[in-house]
Amino acid sequence: MVVKLQRPILVGGLGLSFSLWILQSWHHSIVQVSEFGLFSALAVGGGLWLFRQNRPKNHLEQLDGMVVDRVTAETAIAKTEAVINQLAQETENHPALENLRSQVAQLLLELDRQEIKIGVTGGKSVGKSTLIQVLKSSCDKEILQKVSFQETAPLFREAGEKSDAATLAEVNKTDFVLFLTNGDLTDSEFQTLQQLKAVNQPTTLVFNKHDQYLADERASVLLSLKQRMSGNVVATAASPIPMKVRKHEADGAVQEWMEQPAPDIQQLTQQLSTVLAQQEKQLVWTTTMRKTLALKAEAKNWLNGIRRDRATPVIEQYQWIAAAAAFANPVPALDILATAAINAQMVMDLGNVYQQKFSWEQAQTVAGTMGSLMLKLGLVELSTKAVSTVLKSNAITFVAGGVVQGVSAAYLTRVAGLSLVEYFEQQEVAIDSGTNLNLDKLRQTLQNVFQQNQQMAFLQGFVKQSVKRLLPETQQVEVVK
Structure with missing residues (x-):
């Protein structure tokens, strides 16, 4: 040799x-x-004959609960643009460049977006659609002019249906999330909430249908939820159970009928009003930040792929030189x-x-x-x-x-x-x-x-x-x- x-x-x-x-x-x-x-x-250490091919491609950098301002978001966009420019510098006419640059331009416009997107998500039969309808009919006109509600596909469904990952990708494009549950959190629900927290997604846990519990049970569940979510929980009854009403007449006659109680969403509407009044711009900037980090990860994956192709022969060259030196x-x-x-x-x-x-x-x-x-x-x-x-x-x-x-x-x-x-x-x-x-x-x-x-x-x-x-x-x- x-x-x-x-x-x-x-x-x-x-x-x-x-x-x-x-x-x-x-x-x-x-x-x-x-x-x-x-x-x-x-x-001596060094290299592999083949690079690992199945590494995660869309890893997002965690924000660790950081409050995002406009300057932080603009800085992140600039860093993402730098990665894209590096990709353009290291390879000519890369097929992803046009799309990547288009997305960067859109992110700059996103910083000034006026509409707030509220995602409503959770498992099956937790009342997502009903809650949205009630919010649209109950919220102040000023709030409705600022927000749009986006219901996601149910989470935690059977294999073969839309994956939770795809649903969460939709959720992460919204500015604020209402995560609905009908009782104490399951492990799947808790893990999903942790995933939202990890990418700095503002979220409120909504304990819906609380009227279906006895008073002491309701208090116990609500306390458990607040302990697990550090207090960021509101209780609602978007469609309360009809109640039997009995009226006794003066002549001794009794009349009975079923009456539909008014929806109980006061805590939730108050919180939404407060969030929009105090954090409207921050919500938009935080969402822009998440989108920016996702785009940066995509661009860096393309760049790393190009570089791995160039690193492979370098490693192979030195492994055989090392083998010859040690053998001879x-x-x-x-x-x-x-x-x-x-x-x-x-x-x-x-x-x-x-x-x-x-x-x-x-x-x-x-x-x-x-x-x-x-x-x-x-x-x-x-x-x-x-x-x-x-x-x-x-x-x-x-x-x-x-x-x-x-x-x-x-x-x-x-x-x-x-x-x-x-x-x-x-x-x-x-x-x-x-x-x-x-x-x-x-x-x-x-x-x-x-x-x-x-x-x-x-x-x-x-x-x-x-x-x-x-x-x-x-x-x-x-x-x-």
Whole structure:
């Protein structure tokens, strides 16, 4: 196998490795080199043969209950436009560009929207349609001139019907949500309310049909709802149960008839009046913010897809360089020194793809940080055992030790490469130095990537491909059946 090296840093790293090998022939033990080699072995980390394809595509950044003003929304729109411009810069005539730019223009107009959209949602038979009818007939004309009510499809329906995700997507386009329930919250209802809270969707829980409960039961349910929703609950009876009325005449005669009580929605109309009076503009800006973050996520997914296509050959290049260096170097502690240089150079090249600019010193810091994490997580030992397990059942020649080292180096380089890719995809701005890495996020990314690529079928295919790279055809037959 011939590997062409075009990076002076790589040549320097490999040359240093060779020089130290010569020095070791004069000295039986160089403790510092051994320690550095062990640490650097873990920095090899890197990349995957195939990128994970089923990652969530429309992840929304959480606002954590932030009150959104116009400046905040405008800033978010500007950042979204910057992502779209970056996509245009990195790829010509992308099919999504026209639609993305059209949506950005619409968001700017959205900031001045006058109408308030109120979404009415909940499960089946909770009284959504009836409540809307009563609100339209009961609210002040001033309120009705400002708002429009939008009923959604019922949530929590059977499989095959409109999904809850699609319904919630509709809900998130409204400015304020009335979430109806007929009793204490089910787990599904509570989880849905938490999802609305996570994307900063202003919501009021409406305890409808409360008249169907006895007084003590009604109070108990209402208290439970207020505790779970921090008090943001109103009780209504949009269509109260008809009541039997009995009238006793002076002559002793008794008359009975069914009478329909007036709807009980006073608490709700008062709250709507207060919200509209105090937060009308904020509601519009908050909705614009949610739409902006969704558009930004869409644009970033397109951009990350383009970048992943460019990152794949970079990772593949360095995994085979690492394999060759580990397989060819006769001194185990020193072949890792070569792969340390490879790993740092890969950090720089992947950083260039993702607009994360590193100096050589910063790249070394990132490589060292990843190596330290991989050591603590035990990934190097686990990967070596996994590769050895695949090779163990085959007829191994005298070069088997070098094969294990080479394949393990390539495998770890894949893991670290994909970990960097996934980490970079979450970044907003360029990293100023390797010390600014979010270690918790990077640690979790490393664990996830490693676990996803421990399947035996993947390892067997990877080992076979690696052996073909490392050994002549005559020896491949002996190593891999």
